[in-house]
Amino acid sequence: MTSQTSESKVHKTYLEEDMGRKGIFKWILSTDHKRIALLYLYSMMVWFTVGVVLGLLMKLELIAPGKTLMGPQAYNATFTVHGVIMIFLIVIPGLPAVFGNFLLPIQIGAKDVAFPRLNLFSWYIYVLGSILVIISLFGNGPPDTGWTFYAPYSFKTGTNMLPAALGAFVLGFSSILTGLNFIVTIHRMRAPGMTWMKMPLFPWSIYGTAWIQLLATPIVGITLLMVAGERILGIGFFDPAKGGDPLLYQHLFWIYSHPAVYIMILPAMGAISEIIPTFTRKTIFGYKAIVISTLAIAFVGYFVWAHHMFTSGMSGTALFTFSILTFLVAIPSAIKVFNWITTMHKGSISTEVPFQWAASFIFIFMIGGLTGLVLGALATDVHLHDTAFVVAHFHFIVFGGVGFAFFGAIHYWFPVIYGRMYDNSWARTGWIVFFIGFVTLYGPMFYLGMKGMPRRYFDYLEEFHGPNIISTFGALVMITGLVIIVTNLIKSARSGPIAPHNPWGGTNLEWRIKSPPSLENFDEIPVIDKATYKFD
Amino acid sequence: MYTAVPQEASNFVAGVDLAFMVILGISAFFLIGLTVVMIVFIHKYRKDKHPKAVQNEGSTKLEIIWTAVPLVLVLVMFYFGWMGWRPMKNPPDEAMHVTAIARMWNFQFQYENGKTSDTLYVPLNEPVILDLVALDVLHSLYIPAFRVKEDMVPGQDKVMWFIPGSPGEFDLFCTEYCGLEHSYMITSVIVMPKEEFDAWVLDTTAVEGPAAGADVSLADQGWEVLRKNGCNACHSQDGSKLVGPSYLGGWGNTRTVVTGRDEREVAMDEEYVMRSIYEPNADVVKGYNKGLMLSYEGMVSEEEVKLIVEYLKELNE
Structure with missing residues (x-):
């Protein structure tokens, strides 16, 4: 395994290694995969703050019927920008760009990704996309189309829809290049002896994700270019007045945007598959089943896009097919949940903070996944489509799934990234407050949707008032939790106590090298002779 | 939820709600069951009670069971979803x-x-x-x-x-x-x-056109035309700016409109009102967006436009 032969040499961490650069240039010129990961982390934190504030403004507006805080135009712009930021700038790049970048090379025993400069370039593209999103906020006013930019409204609105769509287009390239980089890295740079079936599950999930990024993202790129052609040149792909078809837009949009959900959730599942063995002291149950289900999700995920369009007027055959495929994609997710829970059986469990996040992830993810079943079935989806139920469902998956896994991951790998520990009791407090707030915020929206409250409503009828009050209250609790968590992490990254070597007793390569890692991670490339997750 | 609504509210309620019951029932069973199992494991096998983990790399038998059982269950759910939905796609011939x-x-x-x-x-x-x-x-x-x-x-x-x-x-x-x-x-x-x-x-007398009754003033009939056609969603009576300009303050004054790329001043008269209704995107009042209003040609007759004009006159007197 990792030979620590160079004990005598002074360990210089990647954070100390500045290559002679000063100040901000230590970061923005570095091609070190770990520094790039942190560049993404910090840029996303800024955007996440903006997105959360916009979300809070919406919840405050909805605390009572009628106008409470802002007018309908401002509200429509708020949910649009909230969606654009959260989807394109945070959850899609989220885990792959931060943890994929930081951990993938280390976990497979490589010194960096295959194309380090391309990696840094991807971050610059991300920044360019961000700038376009910022530009969209000025001029004619922020976009008010919803993050889906549905035609033909998106061609009629006078607001700045185009820069936001172009922002998403540019961000797509960042995603494609990152995916390409990871695929090549995994194929070409695994340490000697690390066969595919000895690879840890997080790199496996990044591998599945990378293929989706590479193959699905170009479709949204083309679609958004068509949107630009439509708006600037008035071509009429989607404009019924010119013989176009608005539903074509929806198909093209969801052919990417549904697999994108798996770009978000697969790495989250990968992180959970790493955390659970470490804290149960057990090898993961059903390693092969988890690998196969990862690839199955990545594959079947391509064929379910039209379940976003059950009321759009597709043929009965199409509805039948897409409904049944949607149910099939639920199976691999269920298999993962069964394997995670069985891994806990007869383990020796320490309920440290990362484990709490992982266990609560399973609970939240089950709610998100199971509520997806009524949306996959035709009769029930007709009732629930475009209601608050859908909003609750995808927040459980996208914010609950990805968010809980992200926080689990950052609490788990914090000692590797910063070489320090965070305050445990604050971390626990933050977790429980966040958990309670989350369920209180999104839970009532299931009920509202069942009662028939449509989504994207600035105002609502009195009969929907009660649950909306609870939901807004939940938002305030959840944000309190977020503030506790983030403050604790920021403070600890700067001045937390120095972490001991491998504090959780993890078995992957990142736990066998010194933390934080040196610039090249390994003094000597390790030779792998047995599977990971061995706790004997 | 659906308890609040009579089951017979429409011919689809029973089928859809049955699908809800089946799917939500199975889902609730798994959610509660798996959560309880997880909590029991976390409690029973915590480190101080169970210091040595028993390794187990997996079981093909279990993997097959928990692939096959959910597969059957989701097909059952699909079936109820399909059955509840199918009649919606089959309207009767006579209706x-x-x-x-x-x-x-x-x-x-x-x-x-x-x-x-x-x-x-x-x-x-x-x-x-x-x-x-x-x-x-x-x-x-x-x-x-x-x-x-x-x-x-x-x-x-x-x-x-x-x-x-x-x-x-x-x-x-x-x-x-x-x-x-x-x-x-x-x-x-x-x-x-x-x-x-x-x-x-x-009873078509109450809503239809100028013939509705001689005792109603022309301006009131104009208001009825605006209401019936949904104009008031975008145009206010009180001068507030909605999607389009307000009815108030327009009549008889000039306003700046954008025609193509040029700005020009026009007086608001009957011709202008008619043009705004039939070709709403020809002249767009400055500060408002083009493309949001459709032509009402064929929906609002020339006579009705005259009634609207009466209404605008009275409002701005």
Whole structure:
């Protein structure tokens, strides 16, 4: 395994290694995969703050019927920008760009990704996309189309829809290049002896994700270019007045945007598959089943896009097919949940903070996944489509799934990234407050949707008032939790106590090298002779 | 939830709610069951009670079981979803047709005898087919109590149907985001016994045109034209700026409009009003967006425009 032969040499961490650069240039010129990961982390934190504030403004507006805080135009712009930021700038790049970048090379025993400069370039593209999103906020006013930019409204609105769509287009390239980089890295740079079936599950999930990024993202790129052609040149792909078809837009949009959900959730599942063995002291149950289900999700995920369009007027055959495929994609997710829970059986469990996040992830993810079943079935989806139920469902998956896994991951790998520990009791407090707030915020929206409250409503009828009050209250609790968590992490990254070597007793390569890692991670490339997750 | 609605509100309620019960029931069983198992494991096998983990790399038998069982269950769920939905796609051959017209941001319902209404009146226990027409952008017609919803797509002829099963008033929402006043694009369905409905639908005097009655002033008739056509969603009476300019303060004054790329001053007279209604995007008042209003040619007659002008005159006196 990792030979620590160079004990005598002074360990210089990647954070100390500045290559002679000063100040901000230590970061923005570095091609070190770990520094790039942190560049993404910090840029996303800024955007996440903006997105959360916009979300809070919406919840405050909805605390009572009628106008409470802002007018309908401002509200429509708020949910649009909230969606654009959260989807394109945070959850899609989220885990792959931060943890994929930081951990993938280390976990497979490589010194960096295959194309380090391309990696840094991807971050610059991300920044360019961000700038376009910022530009969209000025001029004619922020976009008010919803993050889906549905035609033909998106061609009629006078607001700045185009820069936001172009922002998403540019961000797509960042995603494609990152995916390409990871695929090549995994194929070409695994340490000697690390066969595919000895690879840890997080790199496996990044591998599945990378293929989706590479193959699905170009479709949204083309679609958004068509949107630009439509708006600037008035071509009429989607404009019924010119013989176009608005539903074509929806198909093209969801052919990417549904697999994108798996770009978000697969790495989250990968992180959970790493955390659970470490804290149960057990090898993961059903390693092969988890690998196969990862690839199955990545594959079947391509064929379910039209379940976003059950009321759009597709043929009965199409509805039948897409409904049944949607149910099939639920199976691999269920298999993962069964394997995670069985891994806990007869383990020796320490309920440290990362484990709490992982266990609560399973609970939240089950709610998100199971509520997806009524949306996959035709009769029930007709009732629930475009209601608050859908909003609750995808927040459980996208914010609950990805968010809980992200926080689990950052609490788990914090000692590797910063070489320090965070305050445990604050971390626990933050977790429980966040958990309670989350369920209180999104839970009532299931009920509202069942009662028939449509989504994207600035105002609502009195009969929907009660649950909306609870939901807004939940938002305030959840944000309190977020503030506790983030403050604790920021403070600890700067001045937390120095972490001991491998504090959780993890078995992957990142736990066998010194933390934080040196610039090249390994003094000597390790030779792998047995599977990971061995706790004997 | 569905307990609040009579089960017979429409012919689809029973099938849809059965699918809900089956799917939510199975889901609740797994959610509660798996959560309890997880909590029991975490408690029973915590480190101080169970210091040495027992390694177990997996079991092909278990993997097969927990692939096969959910597979069967999801197919059951799919089946109930399919069965509850299938009748929605099969409207009867003989039924009353109502044309439902959606535009930003109101619904209008046209009956076979030409009567129009902004509320959907339907007879009890009679099948109704709605012919869906969207004039500008996507809309979606949703009646939660009936469990029906269908998107309204510009340029596509689509239908939805139902048999109302209990009298009363039910919410009708637009559920496809359609811009500024999306959340105000709501109205009701009123289900009434057949005889009452027949009387209502045959009474065309109350709503239709200038012939409505000599005792109503021309300005009031103009207001009725504006109301009936949903103009007030975008144009205010009190001078406040909505999507389009207010009725107040316009008549007789000049305003700056954008024609193509040029700005020019025009006086607001009858010709201007007619042009604004029939070719709304030819001159757009400065500060407002082009493309949001559709031509009302064929929907608002020249006589009706004159009534609107009377209304504008009176309002701005």
